[in-house]
Amino acid sequence: MLQNRFFRYLLVVILIGFLVAIRTFESVLFYDPFIAYFKSEFHNQLYPKYDALKLFLNIGTRYLINSMVSLGIIYVIFTDSSKVKMSSVLLSLFFLILMGLIIVLLCFFTEKQAMILFYVRRFLIQPIFLLLFIPAFYYQQRNYK
Numbered sequence: 535m536l537q538n539r540f541f542r543y544l545l546v547v548i549l550i551g552f553l554v555a556i557r558t559f560e561s562v563l564f565y566d567p568f569i570a571y572f573k574s575e576f577h578n579q580l581y582p583k584y585d586a587l588k589l590f591l592n593i594g595t596r597y598l599i600n601s602m603v604s605l606g607i608i609y610v611i612f613t614d615s616s617k618v619k620m621s622s623v624l625l626s627l628f629f630l631i632l633m634g635l636i637i638v639l640l641c642f643f644t645e646k647q648a649m650i651l652f653y654v655r656r657f658l659i660q661p662i663f664l665l666l667f668i669p670a671f672y673y674q675q676r677n678y679k
Contacts (some may be wrong), residue, residue, distance in 0.1 A: 545610045547608050554651050556603075567582040568582065568655060580645055593659060597659070604663065617667075617671050624663070632657050632658050633658065635654050645678060
């Protein structure tokens with residue numbers, strides 16, 4: 535079924551549509567008071583009030599959903615389960631590192647480090663790693679042929 539090129543392209547477009555839908559409806563689907571905070575002029579403003587457990591669970595859930603869709607895209611593009619396994623290990627490792635970092639930033643640093651929080655949070659809530667993995671796997675695949 536994945537041998538049909540049209541079907542593969544269609545499946546990739548559908549999966550990218552899921553990522554777009556997650557981004558479009560992020561305010562409805564996930565608890566994240568930092569969405570509005572970072573859309574405003576946040577420099578020199580206090581962090582918004584937030585429920586830490588709820589925030590971390592929602593960020594984790596969003597990362598998991600984005601990761602599952604990203605792994606699906608990687609599988610459809612490359613049809614190689616070893617790339618999916620490697621990606622899932624890397625995504626898990628990055629999640630642990632970045633989630634630990636965001637917890638440290640929120641608990642021990644002030645609003646003066648808001649830009650660091652902005653970028654760490656961005657890696658957790660957006661499928662940025664997908665944009666890094668696809669060219670890397672493509673380059674690797676081209677070099678082995």
